[in-house]
Amino acid sequence: MEKEATEIIKQERPEASASPIFVETEKMFERLSELSREIGHRAFEFFQQRGRDFGNQLDDWFRAESEILRPTPVEITENDKMINVKAAVPGFKAEEIELSVKDKTLFMSGETKSETEKKDETTYYSEWKSNKFCRQVALPGEVKIDDVKAQLKDGILTIALKKTAEKDETKIAVKAA
Secondary structure, three states, X not given: OHHHHHHHHHOOOOOOOOOHHHHHHHHHHXXXXXXXXXXXXXXXXXXXXXXXXXXXXXXXXXXXXXXXHOOOOEEEEEOOOEEEEEEEOOOOOHHXXXXXXXXXXXXXXXXXXXXOOOOOOOOOOOOOOOEEEXXXXXXXXXXXXXXXEEEEEOOEEEEEEEEOOOOOOOOOXXXXX
């Protein structure tokens, strides 16, 4: 009995390590904090674009939230020769959209400007707003960067990317030693 008591006393307590649940929870709260800051910055941009008129701050916040938390919907399909990407970008003109491809990633962005003609009148209230989107998507394979076609019709952006030719399978003969 005395020997057991001695052994218990000599046992060291293992180092306290953070539980995986707490680590994940901490990461989640950090990400929520980051998202909240992004939304706040974007909402303030909308507020400034509106001319700093008070009374619609909640609209600015919801608009920023929608832009950041609900990205532009896309659909990616492929066949033997092509990768096709469709993105819903209602309200944008072709000249307001920028596309680029790098390292199997497609980058899409666009910005509309709310332009209203100001004749000899003062605007009392306006809900015309500019709009922005930014989206990057991973492509399922390598593409020919110099052979990309994009078309905008009825608010749907269609991008056709030709795949690079994959190397043909090489057969290797095995010789007996």
